[in-house]
Amino acid sequence: MRPGRLRLLAAAAAIALVAAPLCVTPSFAQTPMDNDPLDARDAKRLDRMEKVVRELRDIVFAAQKTGAPVVVQPADTDxxxxxxxxxxxxLEQTLTKLNGSLETTTHELDQSRRDNAALRAQVKSLGDRLAADEQKVAEAAQAAQTAAATPAAPAEPEAPADPKAAAAAAxxxxxxxxxxxxxxxxxxAQAAFAAYVTTYPDTPRTPEARYWWGKTLAVNGDYARAAAAFIGAIRGWPQTVWAxxxxxxxxxxxxxxxxxxxACEALVEVNRKYPKAPAAVKSRAAAVRLKAKCG
Structure with a gap:
């Protein structure tokens, strides 16, 4: 006998054994009993057994038609x-990995925040120190400019009785x-020229001394006093190389x-009063005209 046939017979026998307890007469099943032996749990178990019997019966009948061996597959729910x-x-493994990555990222973020806080503190400290240094430099520059702008008046030498001696001293x-x-x-130089102008206001070189004095004042940014010195130097439009x-x-x-x-009115006089001025001077005059936006 073929193995498939044997399996069919075995399955049929199993169905018969399972179904046998169910084959009771209706009258017996309908007999009222004071104490029902089947509680709710047994009733559910019986329902499951009936379902299994029906499934086995369908499998056996299908196997009888096709001649294929009976193979009982596990329930789809399982x-x-x-x-x-x-x-x-x-998912749990993925979640564990994500939690690990999140903890690492959080730690790195906390470290970055601490580093940024330390860096900001260093920058603030450096900024405060720089501001203090700038303040000191500004105060020193202001003190130096004040001292340069108001030089101590040198002691005026006594005028020599001999005019030649006076000229030599000047x-x-x-x-x-x-x-x-x-x-x-x-x-x-600024202090020395200021002293010269004060001590020797009427010598032939006093206008030139005013010119050089004005140059030193301009270098130090004292343009108001520089302009006054230059005006005193060119009073009368002297015909000299520095004019x-x-x-x-x-x-x-x-x-x-x-x-x-x-400024434009003063620069007009360069070509009018000094037509033979050096090319470098005329070039500088043109640059100043451009800056002053002269017409």
């Missing part, structure tokens, strides 16, 4: 529960002041003092 359990396990003072400027000591440049410097000082109209 398969789904197994699949859900697997997926749940995968020439020596001018030479010393000019040398200070050539050496780059503009503060010292054209003195006019240009006067115009530049007036531009810095926000007086472009006055």
């Amino acid at each position: 398969s789904r529960l197994t699949d859900l359990a697997t997926r749940l396990g995968d 020439a020596s003072a001018f030479t010393k002041a000019r040398q200070l400027m050539l050496n780059g000591d503009y503060d010292g 054209p440049d003195a006019v240009v410097e006067l115009g530049r000082a007036l531009v810095e003092l926000k007086k472009p109209t006055d």
Whole structure:
């Protein structure tokens, strides 16, 4: 006998055994009993058994028609529960990894915040120190500018009885002041030329001393006093090599003092009074005109 037939017979026998207890006469099932032996749990179990019997019967009948061996597959519910359990396990693993990554990211973020706070504190400290240093530099510069703008009046030498001795003293003072400027000591030169103008107001070189004095004042940004010095230098339009440049410097000082109209009027005199001025001086005059927006 073929194995498929044997399996069919075995399945049929199992169905008969399971179904046998169910084959009771209706009269017996309908007999009233004071104490029903089947409680609710047994009733559910019986329903499940009847369902299994029906499924087995359908399988047997289908096998009889096709001749195929009887294979009882697990219930679809169990398969789904197994699949859900697997997926749940995968989700738990993924969640665990995400939690680990989140903890790492949170730790790194906290560390970055601490680093940023420390950096901001360092920047603030450096900014405070820089502000303090700038304040000290500004105060020192202001003190130096004040001292340079108001040089201590040197003791006026007694006028020598001999005119030649007086002229020699004036020439020596001018030479010393000019040398200070050539050496780059503009503060010292400024004080020396101021002393010369005060001590020797009427010498032939006093206008030139005013010109150089104005140059040192302009270098230190004192454009108001520089303009006054240049005006005193070019009074009478002297025909000297430094006079054209003195006019240009006067115009530049007036531009810095926000007086472009006055600057343009002064610069007109460069070509009129000094037509033979050096090309470099004329070029600088043109640059100042452009800055003053002369017409």
